[in-house]
Each structure stands twice: as C-alpha cells, then as structure tokens.
Amino acid sequence: MTASTRRVWSVEEKRAIVAETEAPGTTVSMVARRHNVHSSLLFRWRRDAFVTDRAAGSPSQPAFIPLALPCPADPPRPALTVGTIEIELAGGHRLRTEGAIDAAVLRSLIKALVGR
Structure with missing residues (x-):
C-alpha cells in the first residue's frame, strides 16, 4: 500500500x-505558485465558490418588485372637422358655425336648441 x-x-x-x-x-498564477497548487485547480475552486455563493444568495422564487403605473391618460378626443355647418330649425332659428368644431360640442348644442 502506498501513501x-x-x-x-x-x-x-x-x-x-x-x-x-x-x-x-495579484494573479491566479502568482497565488497558485505561492501555495504550490496548479492554477487550473485554483480556477476550479474560484468557479465552485462563485456557484456556491450565487446559489446561496439567490432566492428560490423571484423577488417581488413593486410597480407603480401612471394614471391612464384621458381618452383621445375626436378629431376636429373644418368647414361650415348651417342648421335651420323650426321656428326660424338658425345655427351657423365655421372653422373647426368638436362633434360632441355640436351635438350638445343641437340637443339644447331642439329641446327648447
């Protein structure tokens, strides 16, 4: 039996x-020579230590990251149309507009005049 x-x-x-x-x-080669070990063994020890430290430090489940979202923006307004609109109502009322007008504003204006 040999030792x-x-x-x-x-x-x-x-x-x-x-x-x-x-x-x-310092270099790995310098440390390896100082301790009389092969540099490839020292590189393996470094890799094993890195893997061990990484496994010990990483949680088994993903970490919770709080997320704050900005409030949703107002819905886009309908495009403004350009032109001339003239509406004649019963009773001699007349509504005329030129240029850009918002469709929602025009709708509410007509509703107010008709409901009169």
Whole structure:
C-alpha cells in the first residue's frame, strides 16, 4: 500500500486561497505558485465558490418588485372637422358655425336648441 501524495484542502483553506486571488495586483498564477497548487485547480475552486455563493444568495422564487403605473391618460378626443355647418330649425332659428368644431360640442348644442 502506498501513501497518497494528494493533499486535502479544507473549505476554509480553499476560500482563503481564492480570496487572495481577488486582491488588486495579484494573479491566479502568482497565488497558485505561492501555495504550490496548479492554477487550473485554483480556477476550479474560484468557479465552485462563485456557484456556491450565487446559489446561496439567490432566492428560490423571484423577488417581488413593486410597480407603480401612471394614471391612464384621458381618452383621445375626436378629431376636429373644418368647414361650415348651417342648421335651420323650426321656428326660424338658425345655427351657423365655421372653422373647426368638436362633434360632441355640436351635438350638445343641437340637443339644447331642439329641446327648447
């Protein structure tokens, strides 16, 4: 039976070594040489730490985001028509308008004159 030459690193040791790679001005290769590990192993530890941290930080369900919508705008008004309108009513009443007129205003005006 031969003894294994493979080293075993604890989670805390791996995290400490990975944390060294995040220091400004350091490279993964420099940290790997300092701890006598292969840089590909250190990259794997970094990836595993990222995946673990990401899984621990993300909620299982989407977060609730409050949403405030603006009040709905007034409905668009009907287009104004341009021209001359002349209406003769019984009793000699006459209504004449020129230019742009709102159809709703004209309707209410006629209703008022007829209802008289």
